[in-house]
Amino acid sequence: FDRGFGKMYSAHIMQANHGCDFDFLETKSAAGSGADPEIH
Numbered sequence: 001f002d003r004g005f006g007k008m009y010s011a012h013i014m015q016a017n018h019g020c021d022f023d024f025l026e027t028k029s030a031a032g033s034g035a036d037p038e039i040h
Helices: 004-012
Strands: none
């Protein structure tokens, strides 16, 4: 794919065991911490 969803999917998709579908949706503070966020 040269552009669109196919390009974005192939470039940024992560596996389910990482807990996030796309790498750009991951926050910097949660990256690598392994902890669940606080529940308010």
